[in-house]
Amino acid sequence: MSTFGKLFRVTTYGESHCASVGAIVDGVPPGLPLVPQDVQTQLSRRRPGQSNLTTPRDEKDLVHIQSGIEHGVTLGTPIALLVKNEDQRPHDYSETDLYPRPSHADYTYLEKYGVKASSGGGRSSARETIGRVAAGAIAEKYLKLAYGVEIVAFVSSVGKIHLPAHVAPPSLAPLEGEEDNDDVQDALSEEFRKLIATITREEVDKHPTRCPHPETAERMTKRIIRAKEAQDSIGGTVTCVIRGVPSGLGEPVFDKFEAELAHAMLSIPATKAFEIGSGFRGTEVPGSRHNDAFVRRADGGLATKTNWSGGIQGGITNGEDIYFRIGFKSPATISQAQETAQYDGTAGSLAARGRHDPCVVPRAVPIVEAMAAIVVLDQLLIQNSRKTAASLLPPITTLPPTMVMPTKRKSTN
Template structure:
């Protein structure tokens, strides 16, 4: 379906070449200042045509809030947002009436629905993510105001070119203090300082060279996006089936072109022993409890523990390329598909705000569910609680 979330519900609409795309966002708390200026920056970071590493399709992606606010304040009612499609070229897709594009959604959509969008990728296009990013910007504003949450995603690899210490997350031999410091301090301004959205200059230069090479070859290349969520409230996540990392995986793997999700120590953690992988607790200066390492990735038992939440998302090479490809048409007859259109040689840099937005939707939904539980608990009369169950010693007279 096209709806994500329970307490904070986002429904996206629109195809790549229809009149416009957008979203309906239900569950936004009332009384928050909100205008288009709060949403537009993330849409501008996601939009096509922003630099030489992206598709030249020239969409400004200017957002309009259609409902749910008055005098720049949220009403608590559904917020409708809309972005027009202005730079469509349906004629670029004439060949796809005959050939399903290899590794694209043309064939599967036709088999599922018996009909498909005649141009572009329809709902499988990255244009669909505009609604997600707009909704994510709204969620981010609330999370920032209510809890101080910070979410930053960056390009961590393109092809075999990777940021050295990020690629070794969860490895027992990795420089853990360097990774922790980086994750604690990386900002969006630092990410956006280079068009690759890689905040490690030597790696960024190598990424750009590789992407330029693939673009010249009329080919594409994949990569990974790493994301960190800081200052996440403790206690988010709904065991057993809606563990926080499970919902994050669901959210990330719903993004077009994703092929993998790695959380915390990820697959490198399988190479470690228990004593290497465990995250010991300690008391911080403010009296709260933290962990000396963070192989758990900020989530234990499916519930946030207050440490940084971090994960990586794998993106495949863009399926639509400008090279001639030998393939079969819808009748099964072998022929040559000549793809036109305007396509990203690498989707990773534009994926960063999409990953951030989906992370915001997950944390927002989980936070509202937890706030509902706390509010319900607060209405009950006080009871004697066994302090042993709370993990705290009883107070002494």
């Protein structure tokens, strides 16, 4: 459906070439200071036409807040967010009357609904993500003020060009008979661990690729330009870190925190992969080296010496940084002629018109941050409702002390 979240609920609407796109956001706590610029900052980071690496579609993406706020303060009622489509060109998609674009949603949307938008894929367009980004900006404002949460995403690869710090150098393939050798390197490099602990949006936005490593960013630029000049496209990955999330969030067993994150991230257009913490590299490291041992914090609580878990254990946040990576495929819409079939099965050649991104990952960064904020706030509201209900009961005296939280820690208590 078009709604995400349980207590913090976001419903997006609109297609690429209709009058407007936007969202209805329900469950925003009352009393939150909020002005249009709080939302506009992230929308401007997402909008097209920012550089020669993105689609030239000229949209200002100015947000209009329709309800839920008076005198710069949220009322606790639904907030309606509207962004007008000003540079739509539905005639650019006339070919989709005959051809479903390869790897796009034209065919599947028609199969599902029996009718399609003029742009073919309709709601599968990246224009739909405007509502997500607007809603995420509201969630992020609350998280920052109430808990000091920080969310930063950045581009970690484009095609075969990877951020050097992302993973430790892969070990050599074992020779025959050496598969039992457990002498492997850490799943993630020390440089990468330092990066996710300190990276800021200001650093990310210094380069149009949104890669925080200048030399790699220039190589990524050349790769994207090469795809663009060939009327082709290329994919990549976005890495995101969430710092300052309280412990205790996540709803076992089917709504584990990482499961909610995966749901949110894989709902973003063009996503094809998700990994959290040490990810696939962690499968190559023995448990004796991969386990996150506990240590005492200065405030008397517990922290983990390492964080291969990515801030989540048993589906519940443990107070450490949460970090994950999302894979985005090469954009399906390209101007290069492709041999394919029409809706009636007749073979033919399709060279799609229209304006599209040769690589989506630079503009996907604020979308990833938005969906992360929505998940965190939704889980916080759920956990806080549980804590409030429990706080109204008499103190627990019938259980052994080892079964009850002994002290307040960095949690939602």
